[in-house]
Amino acid sequence: MECRATRFKSASQARQRSTVPPDLPASHRDLECVMLQLVRRPRRVRSNGALRQMVRENTLETRQLIYPMFVSEKVDRAEAISSMPGVYQYSVNELVESAKQAFDLGIPAILLFGIPRLKDELATQAFDSNGIVQTAVRQLKKSLPDLLVITDVCLCEYTSHGHCGIVDKRRGGFEVLNDRSVEVLVQTAVSQAEAGADVVAPSDMMDGRVGAIRSGLDQAGFIDLPIMSYAAKFSSAFYGPFREAAESAPQFGDRQSYQMDPANANEALREVALDVDEGADLIIVKPGLPYLDILWRVKERFGLPTAVYNISGEYAMLKAAAANGWIEEKRAVLELMTGFRRAGADMVITYWAKDLASWLK
Numbered sequence: 001m002e003c004r005a006t007r008f009k010s011a012s013q014a015r016q017r018s019t020v021p022p023d024l025p026a027s028h029r030d031l032e033c034v035m036l037q038l039v040r041r042p043r044r045v046r047s048n049g050a051l052r053q054m055v056r057e058n059t060l061e062t063r064q065l066i067y068p069m070f071v072s073e074k075v076d077r078a079e080a081i082s083s084m085p086g087v088y089q090y091s092v093n094e095l096v097e098s099a100k101q102a103f104d105l106g107i108p109a110i111l112l113f114g115i116p117r118l119k120d121e122l123a124t125q126a127f128d129s130n131g132i133v134q135t136a137v138r139q140l141k142k143s144l145p146d147l148l149v150i151t152d153v154c155l156c157e158y159t160s161h162g163h164c165g166i167v168d169k170r171r172g173g174f175e176v177l178n179d180r181s182v183e184v185l186v187q188t189a190v191s192q193a194e195a196g197a198d199v200v201a202p203s204d205m206m207d208g209r210v211g212a213i214r215s216g217l218d219q220a221g222f223i224d225l226p227i228m229s230y231a232a233k234f235s236s237a238f239y240g241p242f243r244e245a246a247e248s249a250p251q252f253g254d255r256q257s258y259q260m261d262p263a264n265a266n267e268a269l270r271e272v273a274l275d276v277d278e279g280a281d282l283i284i285v286k287p288g289l290p291y292l293d294i295l296w297r298v299k300e301r302f303g304l305p306t307a308v309y310n311i312s313g314e315y316a317m318l319k320a321a322a323a324n325g326w327i328e329e330k331r332a333v334l335e336l337m338t339g340f341r342r343a344g345a346d347m348v349i350t351y352w353a354k355d356l357a358s359w360l361k
Contacts, residue, residue, distance in 0.1 A: 058341040060334065060348075062106040062360050066150065066307065067353035070245050071095045071136045072115035083241035084312055085319050087351050089115060092136050096143050105357035109148035111201065111349055112136060113246050115157055122166060123158035127187035134195035141196040150228060151192040153185055153202040153213070156248040163250055164204040164258060176258055182209045186216035193222045201284065203230040205258045211278030228307070229280035232268040232294055235259035236287050238313025245312065268294050269301060276302055284349070287311040289336070292343040299344030307347035308340045315351045330359055 045055050070089045072079070078088040078098075090098055099110055114133035116125035125131050133151055140149050156164045165181030167174050181204065189200045200217070202209050210229050217225055235256045243249040260268060272283060283302065285295045286309035299306045318336070322329035333352050340348050350356065 058338060060337050060341055060356070060360065062357045063108055064341070064345075064347050065107050065353040065356060066109045066111050066347055066349040067099075067102050067107050068111045068113065068349055068351060069095060069099065070113050070115065071132055073117040073132045074115060081241065081245045083244050083316050084351060085323070086355075087245060087312075087315075089245065092132075092139050095136055096139050099140055099147060100144060102354055102357070103144055103147045105354060106361075107353050107357050109150055109199075109347075110140075111150045111152060112140075113152050113157060115247050119158055119160040121160055123155040123184055123188075126155055126158040126184065127191040129191055129194065131191070134191055137192060137195040137197050148198045149196070150199040150201050151189075151197040153189045153192065153200050154204045155181065155184060155188070156204075156250075157246050161251045162243075162248050163253075164255065165206055174253055176206075178206050178208075178258075181206050182212045185209050186212050189213045190216050190220045190222070193217055193220065193225050197225070199226045199228050199282070201228040201230065203233060203284075203286075205230065205233050205260070207274075208278070210275045210280050214279035226281040227279060228282040228284060229275040230284045230286055230309075231272040231275040231280060232291070232298060233259055233284070233286045234262050234268075234291060236262065236290070236311070236313070238287050238290070238311050241312035241316045262290070265294060265297065269297060272298050272302060276304065280304070282307065282347075284309055285345075287314065288340055288348075289314050292339065295340070295343045295345060299346075305346050306344060307349055308343070308345040310336070310340065310348055310350040310352070312351070330355075334359065 045051055071092060072089040075089050075091050078090055078094050081087045081089065102110065112133060114131065114136065116132050118125060128134065137149055137151065140147060154164050156162055161167055163176055165176040165178070166184060168177050185202060185204060185206065189202065192200055200213065202213055210227055213227060235254070260271065275283070282305045283298060284307045285291055285298055288308045288310045295306070295308050318327065318329065318332055321327045322332070333356065337348055337350070337356065
């Protein structure tokens with residue numbers, strides 16, 4: 001039998017190099033001849049653990065993690081969030097202690113959300129100099145000066161109605177007032193900067209808020225303080241557990257008039273472009289899992305430092321699956337995080353930050 005198109009000088013030479021028994025049927029020998037012609041065998045670089053690590057295209061490191069945390073005026077000790085195992089509302093003192101644990105694990109940054117004791121329709125506690133976030137930031141920077149403290153700039157935790165802006169009720173309906181809300185957001189961002197925040201992160205999705213916050217910060221003397229904008233934030237079904245943790249569920253209506261339609265990708269790019277033009281220094285895409293295509297396109301198009309928010313619903317789903325023994329949590333989470341990195345994320349905001357820091361060690 002002749003081995004067609006062989007790289008060897010003869011079929012007999014090919015057979016001498018083969019480990020296949022000489023008495024196999026012709027069809028097997030045809031397959032052997034075909035396999036002998038393979039120049040590229042991708043499995044070669046996967047055959048050894050050390051080599052797999054050397055050729056790995058994307059890596060996950062603790063320095064890329066941002067840990068979301070909740071501080072509340074209403075608790076004296078850590079209160080567990082039922083839908084998010086391992087996540088808590090903290091008092092200021094316990095927040096500092098938990099943040100220190102995260103920092104000691106190598107996590108460089110936290111994203112801080114506040115829950116005030118009192119709420120009103122104008123979100124006045126959001127920009128109070130002695131508000132819960134402002135107080136917590138001062139304590140964090142005093143105790144952990146090298147920890148990067150990123151503050152969420154939004155009104156939903158502070159309004160009695162749970163919307164991300166100032167609401168005007170009309171004839172049984174309501175309207176979230178864009179420009180009036182932006183005024184309050186600017187006040188909030190400046191007050192957080194004055195308390196010592198290292199980065200402010202507007203998450204409200206009001207038009208023009210990044211430019212207004214940039215102007216407000218500059219006028220207050222914070223020209224070097226970065227804005228990390230939730231530039232592409234979608235109206236998602238996966239926010240439920242967060243709204244329990246932040247006590248921010250809307251009391252009426254929904255947020256579809258200001259958060260983005262999940263069906264729109266080109267609009268997301270326009271939103272990001274507007275925020276970049278207005279002065280955003282860093283970009284957030286939120287949620288993560290259903291929007292990897294958006295994350296990829298944002299990173300490819302703009303090239304700015306880009307974070308993805310691995311949100312509460314994504315966290316809760318994997319936690320539930322792991323609790324039921326349906327998945328192996330550590331392996332699944334590492335795969336998920338690697339997926340975010342592969343899609344273009346420079347940073348990942350995740351409730352698994354502490355676990356990841358331990359696993360990656």
